[in-house]
Every structure is written in C-alpha cells, then in structure tokens.
Amino acid sequence: MKKILLTLFLTMVAMAASAFDQGDFQYLVTSDSTVTLNGFKDSYTGSSTVLYIPGYTYDASTQKYYRVTKIAWGAFNPNIRTSFATQLRAITRVEIRPGVEELDAAVFYNCTSLNTVYLPSSIKRMGAYTFGACPITYIAIAAE
Numbered sequence: 568m569k570k571i572l573l574t575l576f577l578t579m580v581a582m583a584a585s586a587f588d589q590g591d592f593q594y595l596v597t598s599d600s601t602v603t604l605n606g607f608k609d610s611y612t613g614s615s616t617v618l619y620i621p622g623y624t625y626d627a628s629t630q631k632y633y634r635v636t637k638i639a640w641g642a643f644n645p646n647i648r649t650s651f652a653t654q655l656r657a658i659t660r661v662e663i664r665p666g667v668e669e670l671d672a673a674v675f676y677n678c679t680s681l682n683t684v685y686l687p688s689s690i691k692r693m694g695a696y697t698f699g700a701c702p703i704t705y706i707a708i709a710a711e
Contacts, residue, residue: 638674
C-alpha cells in the first residue's frame with residue numbers, strides 16, 4: 568500500500584512540475600486537464616501589439632489538450648520579464664479567451680501602452696495590481 572501511495576505521489580509531483588511551450592507561450596501543467604500560462608516562451612521574438620490569450624492549448628509532446636485556467640503572477644509584467652520589456656510595453660490590447668478563470672497579481676503591471684482589455688465571463692479572480700500602471704481606457708467583459 569505504501570508503495571502505491573508513493574508512486575501516486577511521485578507521479579502527481581512530476582505532472583505538476585512539467586512545463587511546455589506552445590505557440591508564443593510557456594505553460595505549467597497544474598492537473599491532468601489544466602495549465603497555468605507563465606508568459607512568453609524563452610525564444611519569443613514577436614512584436615505584435617495585440618496579445619491573444621487562449622482558453623485552451625495543446626502539448627505536442629504528450630498529445631494532450633489542456634484548459635488554460637490561470638495566468639501566473641507577473642507573466643506579462645515588463646519589470647519582471649525584463650528580457651521582453653520592449654515587447655510588453657508596446658502591447659495596446661489584450662484579449663483573454665473563455666476558460667481562463669484567474670489572473671494572478673501584477674500580470675500586466677506597467678504595460679505602459681495597454682489601453683484595451685477584453686475579459687471572458689469565466690474570470691473569477693484577479694490579483695492585486697493585475698492592470699496596475701496601465702493607461703486602460705476600455706474594458707469589456709463578455710456576457711455569459
């Protein structure tokens with residue numbers, strides 16, 4: 568019995584700690600069917616001023632689809648993600664797709680060009696300063 572529990576525990580730890588890149592983003596697996604978006608992948612070189620956050624993603628290495636439920640603390644904060652500071656400060660619009668439930672603290676803090684935000688009705692929690700120091704002039708929250 569102890570061996571089965573230990574195996575189960577180690578499997579859960581390994582699954583919870585796995586990360587993968589898809590498209591422009593890096594994801595952390597949080598359960599068998601969900602992931603947290605951590606920010607741009609390390610090799611990101613894009614220059615778009617519009618940021619589309621998906622509600623679902625696919626891990627080609629495991630051939631599994633995951634629901635994106637959370638955006639991690641400081642994921643698009645140019646003060647934290649300094650290697651992408653220029654791109655992050657140029658973002659003018661963010662569109663978050665349905666399925667995302669949580670925006671952690673300071674996710675978009677100091678994105679100094681961000682003025683338009685589209686949020687899904689699935690959002691249940693936003694951390695402190697999620698959009699702090701952003702010159703937002705328009706926010707739309709989708710109807711259910």
